[in-house]
Amino acid sequence: MGNPKALISGASIAGLSTAFWLGKAGWDVTVIERAEAFRDGGQNIDVRGAAREVLRKMGLEDQVRARTTTEKGTAFVNGQGEVVGAFPVEGSDGLTAELEILRGDLARIVLDALPAGVNIRYGERIESVSDPGDYVQVALRSGATETYDLLIIAEGVRSKTRELVFAEEVSRRELQLNIAYGTIARTPEDDDWWRWYTATEKRQVCLRPDNQGTIRAMLAYGSERSIADLSPDQARSELRDIFAGAGWQTDRVIEGFSTSQDVYFDYLTQIKMPDWSKKRVCVTGDAAWCVTPLGGGGSSLALIGGYVLAAFLSQSSDESSTSTQKADNLNISEALDRYEKWMRPIVDDAQKLPPGTPDLFYPRTKMGVGTIRTVIRIASFGPLRKVASRMGHVARTKRELPEIRLVQTKS
Template sequence: MTTRHAVISGASIAGLSAAFWLKRTGWQVTVLERAEEFRDGGQNVDVRGVAREVLARMGLTEAVRALNTTETGTVFVDAVGKVIAELPSDGPDGATAELEVLRGDLARAVLDHLPAGVEIHYGDLIAEVDERADAVAVTTAAGRVLRADLLVIAEGVRSTTRDRLFGDQVDRRELGIAMLFGTIPRTADDDDRWRWHTTTGGRQVHLRPDNRGTTRAMLAYAHADNLTNLDRVDLLARVRDHYAGAGWETSRVLDGFDTSPDVHLDHLTQIRMPTWRRGRVCLAGDAAWCVTPMGGGGASLALVAGYVLAATLSSAALSSAEPDTGLAAYEEWMRPLVKDVQQLPRGIERMAFPRTRFGLTTHNAVLRALTSPVLKPLMARFTQVAGSDRPLPPISTPLTSTPPTVDAADPSTVE
């Protein structure tokens, strides 16, 4: 009997969580990552809801806690930096979560604790997939030919492999919001809070502390043109024009972005699909269900997905080589969690990104009301994501099978 083989495309949180748990349950695991090396850095993510239990089962709670960004709370400020409202940060799932870390730090924690034997190939990506009833043959851009019992696509919201294999089943929902991220120098006026400024024209400015002695900055604005085809100079010039007169720390952020090493633009796009699986191929993380920062909880869902995938596959009656039962159970368990996060409150975009002076006044009045002692419990519910009353599925003992063979000279040949 030969160990089952899983190929995972994507080495961020979803892909590494799947690698961790599939290896734990007895699979041979190969991870492909198109980036030339591990991608450190990134913006804040957090571990919420049932993801905290997954992290505990990985034995990584304290390791992740030690990587905390140092952020202690979330406040809304006006054009001169005066606090006008503060979001509740009580308990592990407040606006600033108990386990608040940078994306790269969370992914690195999982990477550094992968079980022995997980293979990771950087600078390589899937070029071709040959699906058969009893195997998946993956050919990479570097010429690797990998025989697999399972292919997990965890490439992110703009996954090319997902688009190639699932085509018109991919429902992209553009939210009309652009977010520009970057790291800028910290100043003496920065503190340990997430400071959030909203102004007219559907514009927001965010500053957040990190654990590197720098500050993570974000500019978010609504009804944005798609600027992804612009080079860095033209992109920043366009954004600078759009943010003229925005007030507060806007000029500092724009000046910082001119030299920031990691400026990144994202046009928020939800991904919705009628199914996350076909034969021996399944999707995980943003490739399957991107919830965007507007919904929140993407990192938590990614962590949970890896565990649930491995657990359902290990528990299914896989006396044959068919993974259908396990993959169906994986999708059934995850869908309610994802659906809850993807359903944004009606009118949230217009309220969060006011266009006019009147809209801004209304926005600030609503914020003050929702964060008042009377309505604070209601506001706290908006940060409760990735929660579930259902117990996590149990993980069973490793399963093995005799995989088919693939002629390395002809990957289309599956015996």
């Protein structure tokens, strides 16, 4: 009886977006996060396509604009740091989007805007799940056993809770690409452009500005072996060996990563599932459909997915129901089906990578690097730049967002 209850596992952008909208729709929402506290920091992400409309509906667009990274565009450079081709911010998309923001900043903005009554518990995780069909019960690390109308898994690409429920139904497409992210010191020579350098042997180096007086750096290289499986010290040592002699500012990044407190290692993997729900459990965000940075738009899809899921759940009960009847009148199965049908096309589009990716963009030879630079130089010319910017056209759809039925909530 009473309002329907949802447990969201993961205080990611996907989890927080879902919590925001379900709270607005009158659900009692609990969010659990295995980290001991909110995680600030993170790398540059963006808000594109339909996610911009979601952000406006949330009333948060101005706050995001006020916290952008200041990035003015993307510049591809050679080993001497000379610009080969530049793509300034032009409109809402492009290599650099109009709304570029640090992951932690966007998550913090959504967190601070959550409706009163959304409960967040840190240092907690799910140990087991029981789903007989008319409710879902979870056993938690703290020892508590709790019952909800719906469990939403928003933990990310390597979700452990997803494996408890959907283990045999998860397909992973490893892209054989390692990426290390971290924050390093800013120098007087740095500016507000994303500097992108391609070296031989499938290596890339990127420097991106932020709004905190530092630089967000990235080292990427193609390999069949995952660096994410190594200890941090082993991974740093491997990066030093792999990027030896790569040129440009590689040595600066390697040295910066040796003392940086937020270095993160990832082995890019797409997640594909035939179904995103089972009875009263569903997945959203990277746990359901990780598109990887190569597909782009992961944060935008997280924002959209949270809204769409909540919208169809809000439509699943009779509008004439009293608050004590709503939980009993829910048609959760139908709502989850409609959520999946709406999201599938936009996710499938984001997961489609150009033929030959990532090898096409990570050449092994000097000739391959030279070819890429020639293509970039031509593409950066005015008339062709707009065509090239379509690479950033992700999270777009011609369909209208579904209507969400909101209830009066305390702010």
